[in-house]
Amino acid sequence: MLMRVKHDLTMAEAARGAGGSRVDLIVVADMVEPGARVLDVGCGDGELLRLLETRGVDGRGIELSREGVNECVAKGLAVVQGDADTDLGDYPDDAFDFVILSQTLQATRQPRVVLEHMLRIGQHAIVSFPNFGHWRIRRQIAFGGHMPRTENLPYAWYETPNIHFCSIKDFRLLCQVSGAKIEEAVALNAWGGRMRLKMPWWFWNLFGEQAVFLLSRGR
């Protein structure tokens, strides 16, 4: 069975917002309307769901690891044990306002199928992922000649759960072929901070360490 361990967000881990939450989670949470119905796919230990709960959001979660699920349920969160690749098909159309995939896309077997399910189940999808187009990653491949390892992506190629990396540019292409409309996109820099400058996509693709996209169904 495929291990679906999220990659360690060591740097973003260090970057915590006012409430003590990870900045990337705050960015995601800020995209969710208060009072919305939310499904968090790959919800881990439930940190995002907890954060959303404080904002009056009706949140549910799916998590692959048994420990994560049991931890969430024991916290009173509504979380089921399941696999993004196989279990999203069980959810009816339009069941949620937002479906979130936080730092999990690169670990799914079929990212496109997962994204399309998200946009079927929810009015909106929010996807956050590490940007494989970041200059330091490019440098490692170009000059080191090996698969990149960074503080955020610490695994060796032969043991990484992350099997479908993409750059911001790649992800925009996936949105295009999946018919997803990009409502908002945020890049986080190497320190986990929000890149506030209005910049062209190539700049974000080079300097954004992580990206968060808010999507809706295209017409």
Next chain:
Amino acid sequence: MAELGATLDLADRKREADHPHSLIVRFSAGSPLRLDAGIDFGPFQIAYQTYGRLNAERSNAVLVCHALTGDQHAVNDHPLTGKPGWWETLVGPGRPIDTDRYFVICPNVVGGCMGSSGPASTNPVTGMPYGLDFPVITVRDMVRAQAMLLDYLGIDSLFAVAGGSMGGMQVLQWAASYPQRVFAALPIAAATRHSAQNIAFHEVGRQAVMADPDWRGGRYFAEGTNPRRGLAVARMGAHITYLSDAALHRKFGRRFQDRDNPTFSFDADFQVESYLRHQGITFVERFDANSYLYLTRAMDYFDLAADYDGAVANAFRGTPTRFCVISFTSDWLFPTPESRAVVHALNAAGARVSFAEITTDKGHDAFLLDEPELFAIVRGFLEGAARSRGLPPARR
């Protein structure tokens, strides 16, 4: 199996069926129980135990539903065997189902033999035990009777309904039949229908009972016999299905019972044989053979989808109830895929559902045993539900 002839007092059991060591509510023939079999059954009675206190708002009641061979004595010593209550691990002061906080009601199911009307109860028409004249009942009938009990107690809405195995079936039926009366539902090691394999096991048990010459076509009370051998064999067979290969191996392995070598006979050479015989003997002391037939039948008939146009999701469409579904890795009687099917249906119905599979080698019976992970999940789930319900936090 000479040792199966252990002494047991039939009269005690008979008395317990009519005049139990429990609270009782009696319904007259004027307010009968409408059965799925198409019969208005009455008069009838329900025996039940309560633990904790009902709050002024009547909002903290938890209904605990017992399994096939359980009864209402969840948190007190059993009046016939003197053994501790069957769910003292999970229910009680400071326990996950905290009786300092919640008002727990545990009724004996209709068809049972510990004081709710069942085949061992006296038929008012004949003055004799019903035996096979008792109507065939279903899980839905049990739940309907429990709803009448709650009406009698003046409890409009339950904070939670919890139960394992057949108790879990009742939980699901409660949520389907009375969604407005169930705030939180906790079906453990359960399923929306009894599988072919489970029906098969039950049929073996029933045939064992009926093959006992002392069963006398179900009229053993009248004829002064007791089908203890048949019921003991049924229990032995069933008990295996409640455990797991790993648990049996861990507990007994191939070890001999009080001997170093095989006796080259059919004595209980192995510990596991001795253990099963003991399970059989102790069971017949407290349980009625006909009740066993009726309750296994009720489980066999359980099929939630069949009552809702073939889709379980229809049973929960628009439900306000929040669910926590729990299964155990080594449970092969109600395996995890059965619980997953419940979760899928609840998702499809848009219900608020949690689902956890607990790692254990203890098999189906794990829900009755010391499983810290189970306790943490039940506690957390109820804690979250209590916050939403506006119940005051635990004092400790």
